[in-house]
Amino acid sequence: MIASLKAAAETLGPELSAVRRHLHAHPELSYKEHATAAFVADKLRAMGLKPQTLADTGVVALIEGQPGGPVVALRADMDALPIMELxxxxxxxxxxxxxxxCGHDVHTTCLLGAARLLAERRHEFKGTVKLIFQPGEELLPGGASLMIKEGVLENPAPVEILGQHVFxxxxxxxxxxxxxxxxxxTDELYLRIKGQGGHGAMPELNLDxxxxxxxxxxxxxxxxxRRANPKMPSVLSFGKVIAQGATNIIPDEVYIEGTFRTLDEAWRTEAHRHLRQLCEGLAASMGAxxxxxxxxxxxxxxxNPAVTARVRAAAEQYLGPENVIELDQWLAAEDFAYYSQVAPACFYRLGTRAPDGRFAASVHTPTFDIDEAALPIGAGLMAWLTLQELQAAE
Structure with missing residues (x-):
């Protein structure tokens, strides 16, 4: 079965490349993915599926196999970033x-490819595949949260959900x-520190x-x-500081933006309390x-450990054990996390660098691009994982 699925995925390669290039050339920002959603829906209808709209620009469709099996959900995000491409x-x-x-064009393309492969094999498996194309991963409150509120994980409810991201x-x-x-x-921090501005040569008359x-x-x-457990990864970064003064002018206020990230929800809440006490108390102690x-x-x-173990085993069958890598924890954030709080989940990373080192630019940079050889691999692997998970969950 693996050989025939790989061959079918490779046959789709040129079509997947065309889809990805169309999406890449026509990006849309978070919650504005109207043309992208329409494009995805048209592709799904061409497969004989019946897409529905959720959260304004989200698209959901079902691939119904033989009756009596479980439901497995697959997710891709569709939004782009406010970056000028170089x-x-x-x-x-x-x-x-x-x-x-950030590769969301790749995610959408691979899920469309997986959908095509699975739709063509719907008589070969028991159960249902729920396809989720969501908006707004890059912008709070996160399209996943909106999709969940509108019932994307209900009627039918999946026994698990898989997500794929470029790497x-x-x-x-x-x-x-x-x-x-x-x-x-990930939490966003916005601070406004108010004092009393004036001439830089007379600080005694101001509150800087x-x-x-x-x-x-x-x-x-x-x-x-000093507050966090040293064994618990945490990051506190301030990336924006605005003080509209001059060489000889002390401003009235300073505006700061930052982020706090951690891997423990209880410590997250506690850290918020410490941060508020520190910021407000320290400013007050200095008169501001x-x-x-x-x-x-x-x-x-x-x-989910059990789902991830099965995904690893299936991926090793499809790609070879040497091509399945254990990742470190990463303090970036993903709104796929919302799905993982509701249903057993596995979120894995798809290699996209070329063998000669090209396409190594990081995500969220203006030179990010991929080796398109990853497209049939990503589509075929997702289809294979789905087939294996449907069988495991029977």
């Missing part, structure tokens, strides 16, 4: 300032996965919010270095006011 390729983004720099650190032909806690929660902000930025790192807004983002992503 690649000079025929399929370069035609939307200035918008780019598929330029691995060459095409390899995948990476990790059981248990894999990716971090820049100095207060500097103390807060440095002191807040103690939450990670700090207003802190914490926008709670995606939860930790948990790969």
């Amino acid at each position: 690649n000079e390729v025929p399929y370069k983004s035609t939307s200035p300032g918008v780019m598929h720099a 330029p650190r691995l060459p095409a032909g390899q995948i990476g996965l990790r059981p248990g806690r894999y990716m971090a929660s 919010p820049v100095v207060v902000a500097a103390h807060i930025i440095v002191a807040a790192q103690q939450i990670v270095s 006011v700090c207003e802190l807004e914490i926008r709670r983002g995606y939860p930790c992503l948990d790969n």
Whole structure:
């Protein structure tokens, strides 16, 4: 069966490349994926499926095999990033300032390919495959959360869900996965520190919010270095600081943005409390006011150990044991985590680098691209994993 599935996936290669290039050339930002959703729905209808719309720009469809089997869900995300593409390729983004720099065009293409392979084999398996094409992975509150609220994991409810994501650190032909806690929660931090501005030569007449902000930025790192369990990965980073003064002007306020990430939900909540106490208390001790807004983002992503073990075994059958890599924990975040909080899940990474080292640029950069040899591999592997999981869950 593996040989015939691989051959079928390879036959789809040119079509998958065309689909991916179309999506790459026509990216849409989070929650604005109207043309992308319509394109996906048309492809699904051509397979004889009946796509439905959820969360405005999400698409869901069912592949119904023989009756009596379980339901397995497969997920891809469709949104792009606000990045100006620097690649000079025929399929370069035609939307200035918008780019598929995180590989969601690849995810969508591979799931369409897997859907095609599974739809052609619907009489060979028991159960149902639920296809989930979701919007807004890159922007809070996360399209996954909206899809779940609208019932994507109900009627029928899947026994598990699988997700695939590009990984330029691995060459095409390899995948990476990790059981248990894999990716971090992510929270957005917005601080506004209010003082009293004035002439830089007369600081005694002012209340300098820049100095207060500097103390807060440095002191807040103690939450990670002295409050967190050293065995629990945590990251606190401030990436934006705005103080609209000048060489001789102390501003009235300083605005700061940052992120807090961890791999433990209980510590996440506790860290929020420590951060608020520190920011507000330290500012008050220096005579200023700090207003802190914490926008709670995606939860930790948990790969169900049993599902992940089966996925590993099936992937080793399809790719060879040497091409299935154990990944480290990663403090990036993914809204697939919402699905993993509701249903047993496995989120794995698809190698996309070329053997000669090309296409090694990281995701979220303006030069990200892939070796398109990864497309039939990703589509065929997802179809194979689904078939194996349907059989295991009977």
